[in-house]
Amino acid sequence: MKIVKFLFFIFCLLTFGANSGKAHPFYVSICQVDFNKKNHSLEISLKVFANDLLLGLKNAGRSKIYLGEEKENPNTDEYIFDYLKPNLKFKVNDTSQVYSFIGREIETDVIWVYLEIKDISELKKIEVECKLLTEVLDSQNNIIQINNGDGIKSLLLNKRKQRDTLIL
Numbered sequence: 001m002k003i004v005k006f007l008f009f010i011f012c013l014l015t016f017g018a019n020s021g022k023a024h025p026f027y028v029s030i031c032q033v034d035f036n037k038k039n040h041s042l043e044i045s046l047k048v049f050a051n052d053l054l055l056g057l058k059n060a061g062r063s064k065i066y067l068g069e070e071k072e073n074p075n076t077d078e079y080i081f082d083y084l085k086p087n088l089k090f091k092v093n094d095t096s097q098v099y100s101f102i103g104r105e106i107e108t109d110v111i112w113v114y115l116e117i118k119d120i121s122e123l124k125k126i127e128v129e130c131k132l133l134t135e136v137l138d139s140q141n142n143i144i145q146i147n148n149g150d151g152i153k154s155l156l157l158n159k160r161k162q163r164d165t166l167i168l
Contacts, residue, residue: 027052027140029132031088035123035148042092042123044099044115046084048132052140053111056133057083068106077101080113084132091127092120123148127165134159 029048036043050067057065062079066072073079081101090097102114123146130142144155148168155164 027133027137029130029140029142031128031130031142031144033090033126033128033144033146035120035146037149040119040121042090042097042099042117042120044117046088046113046115046132047110048113050106050109050111052133052137053080053083055136056087059136067111077104080104084113084115087131087133089129090117092117092123093125094127123168125165125167127163128155128157129163130157131162134162 027049029046029052031047032045034043034045035041054065054067057063057079060079060083062083064073065076065079067076084101090099097117097120099115099117102116104114105112126146128144128146130144132142133140134142138159140158142157144157144164146153146155146166146168150168153166153168155166157164
C-alpha cells in the first residue's frame with residue numbers, strides 16, 4: 001500500500017507541481033504500458049521532464065536539440081528513440097520485444113513519448129529494464145505502470161534496481 005501512495009504522490013507532483021522553466025526537486029519518469037487485447041499490442045506512454053531528457057540526450061552526445069522550439073533539430077525524434085532503445089527494454093512472456101516509435105508531444109515542461117509493441121496475443125508476464133536518466137541523475141526514479149485490462153500493477157526502478165518482473 002505504501003508504494004501506491006508513493007506513486008500517487010509522484011503522479012500528483014508531475015501533473016500539478018511542475019513549474020515551467022524552474023528546477024524540480026525530484027527526478028522521475030512515468031511509463032504507462034497498456035495491453036490492447038483487440039489490437040494484440042502493448043501501447044506505451046512515457047512521461048518525462050523535458051529538461052531531464054535533454055540532459056540525458058546531451059550525455060549521449062546529442063546537444064543543440066532545442067526541444068519544442070522553432071529551431072528544434074529535425075532529427076530529434078530519431079535521437080530520442082536512439083536514447084530509449086538501450087535504456088528501456090521489455091520482455092513479454094519471457095521473449096525480448098522490440099518497440100516502434102509512434103510519436104511525441106510536448107506539454108509545458110514535460111514530454112510524452114509514445115511507443116508500441118505489436119503481436120502480443122496475451123500478457124501473462126512482463127520484465128522491464130529501465131535505466132532512463134540514471135546515468136546523469138543519481139536520484140532518478142522510473143515508475144512503470146502495467147495495465148493488462150484486469151487492473152494496474154506498478155514497478156519502481158532506479159539506479160540500484162534497473163530491472164523487475166511482474167506476473168499478471
